[in-house]
Every structure is written in C-alpha cells, then in structure tokens.
Amino acid sequence: MRKLLFATNNAHKLAEVRAELGDAWQLVTPRDCGVTEEIPETQPTLEGNASQKARYLYDRTGMDCFADDTGLEVEALGGAPGVHSARYATDGHDFAANNRLLLRNLAGCGNRRARFRTVISLILGSEEHLFEGVVEGHIIEHETGDEGFGYDPLFVPDGCDRTFAQMTTAEKNATSHRARAVRKLAGYLLAMEK
Structure with missing residues (x-):
C-alpha cells in the first residue's frame, strides 16, 4: 500500500478522503511525519495556496x-x-464574525449568487496535478441550520431548498465542492493503480 501525505490534521477531512480512496493508499498527516509547524498559505489564489x-x-x-x-x-x-x-473578518478562523461581515457587505444587494470552490494540488514524484470542485448557489439573508461550519448556514446550493448547515454530513458530502474535488483526485489515483 502506497503512502500519501495529506496536508491536514482535520479528522473530518481525513475521513472524507479515506472513504473516497478506499484501501489503495494509506493516508498520513503532517503530524504523522513530524511536521508540526504551521504550513504556509500566503498566495493570492486558491490554486496558489494549495x-x-x-x-x-x-x-x-x-x-x-x-x-x-x-x-x-x-x-x-x-x-x-x-x-x-x-x-x-479577522486574522483567526472566526466563523461568526465572517458571516456577520458577509451579510453586512451584501445588505440591500439583489444579486446574492455565490459558489464554493475547492482546489487540490497533488504532487506525485515531484509532478503537480490540480483538481477542482465547484458548487453554485446563493447566500440567504440570515443564518439557518446548526450543522457544518464556516459559511454553511448562509449558503444554499442550486437545486436545494436548505443551507449546507441544514444538511446531514452525508447529504453535504454527496454534493459539496470538496467532495467533488476529492472524487476527481481519487479517480486519478485509482486509475494510476490499474
């Protein structure tokens, strides 16, 4: 089984990717490899940070x-x-402050179209491959739902009548931007194994 290092110590992200990859790869975290410092992300784009x-x-x-x-x-x-x-809104991951600022910046705005986008950078043998997952939707006027995190209580995906925060983890993962990007990554990795 080949090892693959995933740049996260988030157990939820790890479980989500493991479920997509199955048993073909053994996922390890930076902490497993002795990398305990903050990993830099100072680029001006999602692609750059990944x-x-x-x-x-x-x-x-x-x-x-x-x-x-x-x-x-x-x-x-x-x-x-x-x-x-x-x-x-702040230097930290203050979800409530971020949501308040977003709603304030959209106050009185008729166009509330938005999308969540995830970009994954995979490096295999020093060669980079990028994968993207996107979910289109809109921002509602007040937070609704208790699940998820971040902007989930404000975002309703196209074709749904509930926010991500009103969905179960399984429902969100079935359609989320991250899940879409991870499925592309998994498809690529699994095709390599054949």
Whole structure:
C-alpha cells in the first residue's frame, strides 16, 4: 500500500478522503511525519495556496502528497471573500464574525449568487496535478441550520431548498465542492493503480 501525505490534521477531512480512496493508499498527516509547524498559505489564489502547501510538504518530506484550499466566491463582491474566506473578518478562523461581515457587505444587494470552490494540488514524484470542485448557489439573508461550519448556514446550493448547515454530513458530502474535488483526485489515483 502506497503512502500519501495529506496536508491536514482535520479528522473530518481525513475521513472524507479515506472513504473516497478506499484501501489503495494509506493516508498520513503532517503530524504523522513530524511536521508540526504551521504550513504556509500566503498566495493570492486558491490554486496558489494549495500548491504552496503541497510543495512545502513535498520539500520537507519527499513524500507524494496533496493539499487543498477552499473559498466562497460571491459574485456581487467581485469574488470575495475567495482566498481570504477563513480570515475574512479577522486574522483567526472566526466563523461568526465572517458571516456577520458577509451579510453586512451584501445588505440591500439583489444579486446574492455565490459558489464554493475547492482546489487540490497533488504532487506525485515531484509532478503537480490540480483538481477542482465547484458548487453554485446563493447566500440567504440570515443564518439557518446548526450543522457544518464556516459559511454553511448562509449558503444554499442550486437545486436545494436548505443551507449546507441544514444538511446531514452525508447529504453535504454527496454534493459539496470538496467532495467533488476529492472524487476527481481519487479517480486519478485509482486509475494510476490499474
């Protein structure tokens, strides 16, 4: 079984990717490999951040690895918060403050179209491959639902009448941007094994 380093210590993300990959690859975390420092993500795009994180781990460990970055892109805000989604209102991951700022910035705006986008950078033998997952939808006017995290209580995917935060984890994972990107990654990796 080949080892693959995933740039996360988030148990939920790890489980989601493991479910898609099955038994073909053994996923390990940076902590498993002795990388305990904060992995840099200072690029101006989701693609840039995903690449930077994956390259950082590859350079540190020499292992095949992948990293992801996700952002909420709101049409009326010129694609913001985008790459700054996690730190939209503050330097920390303050979901409540981010949601308040987003609603304030969209106050009185008729166009509430938005999309969640995830980009994964995979480095195999020093060669990079990018995978993208997108979910189109819109931002509602007040938070609804208790599941998920981040902007989930404000985002309703196209074709649904509920926010991501009103869905079970399984329902969200069936359609989410991250799941779509991970399925592309898994498809590529599994095809390589044949």
